[in-house]
Amino acid sequence: xxxxxxxxxxxxxxxxxxxxxxxxxxxxxxxxxxxxxxxxxxxxxxxxxxxxxxxxxxxxxxxxxxxxxxxxxxxxxxxxxxxxxxxxxxxxxxxxxxxxxxxxxxxxxxxxxxxxxxxxxxxxxxxxxxxxxxxxxxxxxxxxxxxxxxxxxxxxxxxxxxxxxxxxxxxxxxxxxxxxxxxxxxxxxxxxxxxxxxxxxxxxxxxxxxxxxxxxxxxxxxxxxxxxxxxxxxxxxxxxxxxxxxxxxxxxxxxxxxxxxxxxxxxxxxxxxxxxxxxxxxxxxxxxxxxxxxxxxxxxxxxxxxxxxxxxxxxxxxxxxxxxxxxxxxxxxxxxxxxxxxxxxxxxxxxxxxxxxxxxxxxxxxxxxxxxxxxxxxxxxxxxxxxxxxxxxxxxxxxxxxxxxxxxxxxxxxxxxxxxxxxxxxxxxxxxxxxxxxxxxxxxxxxxxxxxxxxxxxxx
Numbered sequence: 251x252x253x254x255x256x257x258x259x260x261x262x263x264x265x266x267x268x269x270x271x272x273x274x275x276x277x278x279x280x281x282x283x284x285x286x287x288x289x290x291x292x293x294x295x296x297x298x299x300x301x302x303x304x305x306x307x308x309x310x311x312x313x314x315x316x317x318x319x320x321x322x323x324x325x326x327x328x329x330x331x332x333x334x335x336x337x338x339x340x341x342x343x344x345x346x347x348x349x350x351x352x353x354x355x356x357x358x359x360x361x362x363x364x365x366x367x368x369x370x371x372x373x374x375x376x377x378x379x380x381x382x383x384x385x386x387x388x389x390x391x392x393x394x395x396x397x398x399x400x401x402x403x404x405x406x407x408x409x410x411x412x413x414x415x416x417x418x419x420x421x422x423x424x425x426x427x428x429x430x431x432x433x434x435x436x437x438x439x440x441x442x443x444x445x446x447x448x449x450x451x452x453x454x455x456x457x458x459x460x461x462x463x464x465x466x467x468x469x470x471x472x473x474x475x476x477x478x479x480x481x482x483x484x485x486x487x488x489x490x491x492x493x494x495x496x497x498x499x500x501x502x503x504x505x506x507x508x509x510x511x512x513x514x515x516x517x518x519x520x521x522x523x524x525x526x527x528x529x530x531x532x533x534x535x536x537x538x539x540x541x542x543x544x545x546x547x548x549x550x551x552x553x554x555x556x557x558x559x560x561x562x563x564x565x566x567x568x569x570x571x572x573x574x575x576x577x578x579x580x581x582x583x584x585x586x587x588x589x590x591x592x593x594x595x596x597x598x599x600x601x602x603x604x605x606x607x608x609x610x611x612x613x614x615x616x617x618x619x620x621x622x623x624x625x626x627x628x629x630x631x632x633x634x635x636x637x638x639x640x641x642x643x644x645x646x647x648x649x650x651x652x653x654x655x656x657x658x659x660x661x662x663x664x665x666x667x668x669x670x671x672x673x674x675x676x677x678x679x680x681x682x683x684x685x686x687x688x689x690x691x692x693x694x695x696x697x698x699x700x701x702x703x704x705x706x707x708x709x710x
Contacts, residue, residue, distance in 0.1 A: 269369055269435040269561055270536065271500040273422070273491065274553070275484060276333075276439070278326065278379060278404075278446035279519060281510035282528040283467060284477065285310075289530060290317045291543050295514040300465030301477040305485030306532065309504060313534030314542045314580060318635070320614070321508045322550040324519055324526035324599050326401075327381045329507045329550060330441070334360050334382065334389060336554030336571035338596045340666030345598050347381065354666075359568035361554040362390030365437055368558055368565035373432075375425045376439035378418045379404060379446075391439075393425055404443025405450065412450035412476060413443040415483040423490040430494045437557065440487065441507075444480040451475035467513045501535030501560060505550060516640045517604060522597045522612040522621065524638055537581045544584035545635065547614060549595045552576055552588060596662050600680060609675055613659040618648075620655040624675050629656050 282289055287307040288297035296317070322332030327347035328339040335355045339345045343354045357363065362374040375393035376386050379401070386394035406414045422440050429436040444450075449472035451459075459471040459478070468474060484504070491497050506529035510518050517523030531548065552573035558565050559575035567573075574590035593615060600609040608625035617635035622628075631645035631652040645652040664672045674680040 268499060269371065271426075271429075271435055271496055272437045272557055272560075273426075273487065273500060273502045274437070274439050275487065275502070275504045276378075276441045277480070277504070277506040277530070278441075278443055279508060279510050280445050280477075280506035280530060281512050281518070282506075282515060282525070282530060283512045284445065284506070284510065285530055287311075287315065287530075287532075289315060289319075289528075290545075291315075295467065295512075298465065298468050298477075300462075300468035301474050303477060303481040305481045305488060306504060309484070309488060309502060309534050310532040311541045313502070313532055313538050313540065314544050314584065316531040316533075316548055317543060317545045318547045319505065319529055319531030320527045320547065320549045320595060320597070321506065321529045323597065324508045324521055325601075326379070326446075326507050328599070330380070330382055332551040333507075333553055336361065336551050336567060336573040338551065338572055338598075338662070338666065340596060340598050340663055341570065341572060343666055343668075345600060345667070347383075353384070355570070356568075357384060357388045357390075359570070360389040361557060362437065364390075364554060364558055364565075364568055365561055366390055368562040369435070371434055372561070373425075373429045373434045373436045374438075375422070375436070376441065377421045377425075378414075378439075378441035379443050380441065393421075395421075401443070401446060404446065405448060409453060412452060412479055413446075415442055415444050415480055416486070418442060419483045419486045422487060426490055426494060426496075430496060435561075442480065442483070444483075445473065445476050449473050449476045451479045455479050498536055501533065503553070504530065504532040506530055507550075515638060517606060520599060520601055520603045521606060522599055522602070522610045523606070524619075524634060524640055526599075526602075527597060527612075528638070533576070533580055535580070539583050542583055544579060546579055546584055546587050547595065547616070548576060548579070548588055549573065552590075594658065596659065598663060598667075600675075609680060611659055611663060613655050613662070615655065618651065618655065620645075620652060620659060622656065622659060624678065624680070627676075631655070 283296050283298055285303045285306055286298050286301055287310045290296040321329050323329040323339050328345050331342055331344045332339050365372050374391045376391045380399045404413050411417050422438055455478055456475040459475040491500055508519055509526045509528050512525050515525035517525040519526055555567040555573050556576045559577040574588040578586035579588055595614040598611040602610045610623050612621045617633050619632050619634045621630050630643040632640045
């Protein structure tokens with residue numbers, strides 16, 4: 251019997267086996283190194299030297315940790331749209347909350363609806379931060395919070411329930427229990443408000459963290475306390491899975507909706523640099539070897555085809571889905587890559603802040619990433635597998651590749667956003683959905699002193 255057949259049998263994927271359950275836990279604004287678990291085993295900077303997340307770390311030890319996992323966007327709202335429909339934010343024409351009204355996707359093509367079309371026995375629920383302009387029920391969820399929720403809904407007035415993390419967990423646990431009692435397979439989304447600011451934690455947790463020495467990469471006791479309480483909530487979800495006796499048939503996926511400051515990777519939230527896009531990703535479930543690391547590049551909009559592939563290998567993702575399934579990667583110890591309809595990942599955001607401001611876009615293929623900024627109208631190429639800090643622009647050494655990737659990036663943006671929008675980006679006049687007018691790019695091709703990076707040349 252081959253290793254692959256053994257893995258499939260262990261995963262409960264043989265004919266007649268019960269369909270698996272899925273629990274997708276989405277943290278809010280958790281940086282790539284925001285866990286005490288390292289994202290790269292040999293790199294101390296890829297984990298926190300201050301935060302403590304023992305339950306999430308245990309989840310990682312019991313499954314696979316992805317070193318090069320990317321959010322679909324460097325900000326909450328567009329990231330959630332991409333996850334829901336398995337597409338880039340530009341193909342959806344929903345690169346931010348204010349342009350999402352032009353969403354190019356049918357509601358029946360959402361993750362939850364697609365799953366129920368593949369197998370009508372599935373029950374679905376989503377609790378927590380939503381932000382999408384479409385209702386949860388329209389997108390295929392049987393249970394939800396009953397309203398479209400925003401960041402402010404996570405600011406809990408109850409000191410015993412910071413960021414509503416325990417309320418959310420209890421709702422999810424009740425849904426799992428009801429589903430198991432009814433004999434129904436389920437898909438549960440827990441889209442937490444933590445660890446997005448404002449920072450909230452239990453008073454006793456905060457008091458404990460204020461008495462501890464600070465780390466070098468993370469130095470905020472209020473955020474460390476929130477991370478610990480959030481970890482406790484995740485532990486409650488994992489404990490319920492064990493209590494219900496469904497661990498051997500349940501996939502648990504843990505991810506963040508966008509990146510954040512790491513003191514190691516470049517940039518943070520709102521930037522399409524590695525700091526804004528790289529996020530923690532941990533997956534545990536039947537057939538997944540324990541305590542494994544995977545350096546295959548994966549992206550959040552891969553989730554839809556992944557869930558569908560595990561639930562029903564005969565089901566095809568909806569037309570237009572750009573993500574690929576992680577199933578082979580997970581079951582083969584990362585020996586197999588991810589097959590996507592188009593072999594690349596694309597990111598765009600118009601409201602970048604911090605040192606590098608203005609509209610930005612990036613395209614990732616294998617180890618290479620081309621980063622384009624409309625502030626100065628130049629592109630830079632990086633080998634982000636070997637150089638995750640994006641410290642060395644190699645476009646002059648791989649000029650043909652850089653030109654080809656830039657052309658492909660612009661073609662993708664043109665198809666998704668439209669020729670008019672792309673022209674406005676090029677002219678510096680782009681303002682649709684942006685709170686402020688972006689400054690025109692510098693015609694002499696030079697960066698302002700505040701944005702200039704040593705050794706960076708780029709291609710026009």
